[in-house]
Amino acid sequence: xxxxxxxxxxxxxxxxxxxxxxxxxxxxxxxxxxxxxxxxxxxxxxxxxxxxxxxxxxxxxxxxxxxxxxxxxxxxxxxxxxxxxxxxxxxxxxxxxxxxxxxxxxxxxxxxxxxxxxxxxxxxxxxxxxxxxxxxxxxxxxxxxxxxxxxxxxxxxxxxxxxxxxxxxxxxxxxxxxx
Numbered sequence: 001x002x003x004x005x006x007x008x009x010x011x012x013x014x015x016x017x018x019x020x021x022x023x024x025x026x027x028x029x030x031x032x033x034x035x036x037x038x039x040x041x042x043x044x045x046x047x048x049x050x051x052x053x054x055x056x057x058x059x060x061x062x063x064x065x066x067x068x069x070x071x072x073x074x075x076x077x078x079x080x081x082x083x084x085x086x087x088x089x090x091x092x093x094x095x096x097x098x099x100x101x102x103x104x105x106x107x108x109x110x111x112x113x114x115x116x117x118x119x120x121x122x123x124x125x126x127x128x129x130x131x132x133x134x135x136x137x138x139x140x141x142x143x144x145x146x147x148x149x150x151x152x153x154x155x156x157x158x159x160x161x162x163x164x165x166x167x168x169x170x171x172x173x174x175x176x177x178x179x
Contacts, residue, residue, distance in 0.1 A: 114140060136165070 006017040014031040027035040036043050056063060062074040071090070072083045084090040090102040091111070098111045110116040119125045136150040150165040160173040
């Protein structure tokens with residue numbers, strides 16, 4: 001047959017399955033097309049529930065989500081990728097709450113000021129590599145004198161320097177050689 005159909009019990013035009021000779025296979029639910037094959041693969045309309053997982057069994061194949069392929073997940077021969085492929089941020093959350101953001105210019109920041117920690121008292125970050133260390137508690141106050149500060153620590157060839165960004169004053173740390 002050129003066009004094979006299985007229709008509902010009333011033998012109406014409402015298809016349950018349609019197979020086109022040399023072409024698509026279509027599955028319907030209650031008269032609405034939900035699954036069809038085409039020359040590039042398959043198209044699913046609606047939700048896909050996979051009870052034993054979902055797998056892309058090849059390297060360099062992307063799982064693309066969103067009308068503009070906005071977020072992409074994939075693996076190549078040695079790396080794993082999560083990309084916000086459009087000019088948008090990548091938000092990370094837990095417990096259905098936004099916690100961290102990678103914005104579209106690459107900055108990594110918390111979703112709320114003075115709310116989230118990196119590391120804990122028992123699981124610390126080993127090293128932080130940075131050009132300058134900028135420290136500021138602007139918008140809040142410290143526990144010692146109730147004020148706020150904005151400082152930068154910079155390295156020199158043999159010295160460490162502290163810059164008070166509020167007053168512009170610069171200080172050199174007094175270092176004592178121990179070994």
